[in-house]
Amino acid sequence: MKLARWQWMTAGESHGPGLVGIIDGVPSLVPVTSTLINEDLARRQKGYGRGGRMAIEKDQVEIFGGVRHGKTLGSPVALLVKNRDFANWSESMAPDAGTPDRIVTRPRPGHADLVGGIKYQHRDLRNVLERASARETTMRVALGAVARSFLNELGIGVRGHVISIGDIHVPHQDYTLEEIQETENSPVRVAHKASETAMLSAIDRAKEAGDTLGGTFEIKAFGLPVGLGSYVQWHRRIEGALAQALLSIPAMKAVEVGSGFAQADVPGSAVHDAIWWDKDQGFTRLSNRAGGIEGGITTGMPLVVRVAMKPLSTLLSPLGSFDIDSKEPFLAQVERSDVTAVPAAVVVGEAMVMHVLADAILDKFGGDSLPEIRERIERWDAYGRQY
Template identity: 40%
Template sequence: MIRFLDAGESHGKALIAILDGLPSNFIVDIDYINDELKRRQTGYGRGERMKIEEDKIEILSGLRGRKTTGNPITMMIHNKDYEKWKNIIDREPEDKEKISIPRPGHGDLVGYFKYGTGDIRDSIERTSARETAIRTAVGALCKSILKEIGIDIRSKVNSIGNSYEEIVDLFDDSIYEKINNSSVRCYDEEIEKSFMKKIDICKEEGETIGGSVYISVKGVPIGVGSYSQWDRKLDAILSYGIMSLQGVKAIEFGNGLDLSLRGSSFNDEILYKDGRISRDTNNCGGIEAGVSNGEKIDIKVFIKPIPSIKKDIRTIDLKTREEKTTRYERSDVSAVVPASIILENIVAFYILKELLSKFPNDEFNDFKKAVKDYRDSVYIK
């Protein structure tokens, strides 16, 4: 079983993760992990913080040369912005400096009462989406392992506000190249202009905007996950990870929210083509009864507008209970574009975790062989 913990504050010295349970003898590509971190930082609607940070991963343990040893892997990303904030972060604040005006939509109010430090700054530092940088690094390592065993994870922006783009096959390389070259990660030029215009309008008005992301996973064999217990179902496990991302409010697998479909049209008929079991449709999104069925795992994720807005909205001072207007701290206009990259890597961690549960191995080549042998036994012509 693989697992990880991460730590660090938004403006602290660094973000750190310890990833445990990876098999030995996998050759780690540091450049690939850094490329994923760079993908996370780019995109239309990003804020000033991304101009400051140039995220690079440093691996402190768990490798010898470039190979995993089977020992826990420690990852670190240094925060460049720490130098500007260390006088605030590294000392006890005076009472007059403590923040007591919570911003609606953030963790400010709940953190203030849950942990009782008397300063909302402590909640701000940990609830910040800055934490997703280290989670992206963890997921990128997992995604590189999945690629070696024939599993690919791709994504696109599905909507910004109420402007939608049609779902396409992300594994058509010509289409996916257009998506990766788009600053809003879509393939249609007119839709791209529409997405950018909505973001521009929100920026001018001091607003933010949400949207949705489409993720597709190709190559997961039949039989990953389980219906034997409620907490082993693959769609439940993926939902758990996806919902942990800041701003995510809803998830759809396949066409599960299409209310126009009836049972006869929603069910994906089982066929036998070209020596394998297959489907002509994928309304269930590649998972039945909590178990992968060999088709692509298709997920749509819906992301709320970022709550940090320049417009005044009502709140209170928690010390005096007087009515106030909300504070503003720097923010992106939209988090949908970077969320698509972060979600690819979150999904990668949970897919790899379930595969290692099904094919437990301490050594990578044994793991790879076990997956291949299983595929061969399932897809016999």
Template identity: 55%
Template structure:
């Protein structure tokens, strides 16, 4: 499976093309729209989320609710485009247009964004040509693609969830939700304002977000993705580029504003002895092989172990501030205080939704690499046979 996304933040639409999905997989726009709604939610989101009510249209690759095996095209229209047609128009400008007549040009790069480096790389003096594509608006399509991947995984008995474990230095108490499976976690977080499974921590996170907004500042946090039901052996140890933990880490780091990733105990391992890190192996007739703990987060030697996959990512505070930072105008080279394009005091809850979907996408791709994936029923049969083999090995 491979995919591409296209579209600008204030352009007419966002588009994704997914190639390689198996035929006969159930897929509807409703399945995708539910996830897009979750991406736009969470306490701390700004005005853009009220402007855009994202709804996907499936324009190829699906007939009567099932995939055909041909490329699937997903489209989300930008409702705000009507206010940007003259600014972001596709057709050439009139010959007598002067540079100073082009509306909403940007020559002042914002610290922490792609503006300056992207302008240097692609030779754009109007930095809007950079920020329109580098915007986190692109994650709309990453979630839409991930919703398709989640449906694929769901049909194989693999379930995913993501939740917020830290915002602004306020951390959850894992004992609060210890022992809960993916579906139980989902019920809790979908009714929580910051998608957090610890009610007490959630209240303090909401307060921290409100405080940051009052100060004209922003805060970041940590999100955790949990995946249950994946059989052992997905990925490989034989080459560096086939190791699944590396692929999952790369997917997490590809999300806008993410600056760190860890699997299982992650960086805590540096403080512990080996006997406190590695997971002892056991076997019983019902479960087959399993681990007595899951400190390695369901991944060993670049492959899934059969235990739940647990991976976390850290999102930096959004760099667009109402208390702006200093920068330099690329035309005049004079210092200035950075302008505001838009700002959310905290987008960590929404980022948890994005994280779940990019990780689901990468896992789905890995599974399709392992099994024949032209037809969903055949893939299910292969997967079931492999599960039996792994259990009885």
């Protein structure tokens, strides 16, 4: 298996003291500040249909290592985001010995509660749900902001937007980076005003019914060099790494690259992208149905990946379940939840894509400092235009 150059890990529970994360492999001299990271953390907390937790937490990062005077050092970057809500859970979630309370014995359908309890032999399912919670994605986003700064310095922009919530779909359009950035002004992160209005109404109806909504979103990466990933081994194909990363986000159920599933319904002549060459650009494509990847390798066209998110499992009108101790039937336990988190999931999806791309850049070009890597990519791009 390929050893990742960009390695990262998170720790912490939903109602514990906080979330921590470390990235090893960040080159030196990448601009990183708490302000930069907090911008993405704030974006993750936005979105119409979010629940009460967003009113409690105003996520702010503390940088504990790997950065000095706004630049990375080349050593591991360590981050902390404290949970404000821990003040209300300090006894229940005390790391040291204490009296357990807020015990969960009624697993919720669709969550990790039951299978996690069986796997790790917990009789209190809170030990499962506290870590399986999507609260963990807060740190993925914080670490992803470090990747974003690294990629931005190389001329690579990564942004996402919502393309459906429930059965409301945005009309297909090949959005530019600037157009996608404008969706930050939308409460559901969409670029189409009529779709936005319909989505807001659908979310309101689901809330009144005690139900939840899923949806789909698209992540695009602009400015990628040709040649990230490889066809020579299964684990080096970049779409495989992207799919694994995106499906690791809680509630994600499907990923497609380019026009994805639609390609199964049409002949090859309506799928593949004709190649074009001119003396200024070198080789390019006349369309981008492949989503910027051919043979497990980036083509230099924009990367396009789409992700399907299931409706959130915690329902205000809960489904049936059984108590793991008494074996008596109950309505599933209700934890605080959102009606929909698709707009917020966009930001988590961006982070996961950026982690994959940062690793692919380091795998292809190596280097220990930002100037060294930038110079190598510039030479590579010049070679590609003359190929």
